[in-house]
Amino acid sequence: MTIVTYTAAWVPDDDPERSWDEAAEPAAAWLLEQAHVLGGQPLLVTPTQQQWQAGPDVIRRFARTYEATTSRGRGAQFRQRPVLAYVPDYGDMYLAASYARNSALAVVESHTAPLIGWAMEVQAVDLTTGAVTADTRSPEQRQELERIHGYGNNGWTRGFGADRSASILEDLLRQDAIDTDIVVGHMVAHGHDKRSVARLMKIIDNVR
Incomplete structure (x- = not known):
């Protein structure tokens, strides 16, 4: 949370x-x-x-x-x-x-x-x-977003965290009620800065 x-x-x-x-x-x-x-x-x-x-x-x-x-x-x-x-x-x-x-x-x-x-x-x-604001995410989707947040503790620079996040995102973004804006906004709420978010968005572009 x-x-x-x-x-x-x-x-x-x-x-x-x-x-x-x-x-x-x-x-x-x-x-x-x-x-x-x-x-x-x-x-x-x-x-x-x-x-x-x-x-x-x-x-x-x-x-x-x-x-x-x-x-x-x-x-x-x-x-x-x-x-x-x-x-x-x-x-x-x-x-x-x-x-x-x-x-x-x-x-x-x-x-x-x-x-x-x-x-x-x-x-x-x-x-x-x-x-x-209505929260359209399921508990399972929120849990996956929390995992991505955790893997972004180094700002999603290259390596294990970025790779694990990509694996999660590949499945998550195929699901209903989840899109790039929801993923990115979740990370903004967690205090990730502009550079970190930009790296995450590149990962998202690569898995979509």
């Missing part, structure tokens, strides 16, 4: 008619409510600093009012706090989860970095429905 140390919510990128403003507003509102309850100064995590000036209105306001950071540039003082992650890639998610430990994390998903597996694993509230 993943030891989830933060309360989580997200806005999935599952509606082409939903604007970025419409996606960001409920995530920011939820995060500020959590900050009020839990305490701590909110933090905004974005892929680049460009979103601080050119993103949706709520993201620009958030960047002006609270501290903001990226995984590529300016850092923020490290302390545990509520985090709003806007269209993060997997590196941004690693950073955001590090700050959010023992606090709260709200995410606005981008289709370029699918997070359904993360949302299932951390039981994130889907802010478009108000319900906890």
Whole structure:
């Protein structure tokens, strides 16, 4: 089992008619409510600093009012706090989860970095429905995902762990209710960084 140390919510990128403003507003509102309850100064995590000036209105306001950071540039003082992650890639998610430990994390998903597996694993509230994200995985499938996580303790570099993971994935990805997004998101929830996830995705490409 993943030891989830933060309360989580997200806005999935599952509606082409939903604007970025419409996606960001409920995530920011939820995060500020959590900050009020839990305490701590909110933090905004974005892929680049460009979103601080050119993103949706709520993201620009958030960047002006609270501290903001990226995984590529300016850092923020490290302390545990509520985090709003806007269209993060997997590196941004690693950073955001590090700050959010023992606090709260709200995410606005981008289709370029699918997070359904993360949302299932951390039981994130889907802010478009108000319900906890449904977990479609069977107990056996979750067990296999945990095995892959364990074999990834060296980031799925070449060797025994990568080979064993490939063997498991070859069977797992043939099953219903499991796809690449669920596998990768599960590993993001377990704290694997961007480089590790990239290696795992190469393994997945080779076995599909």
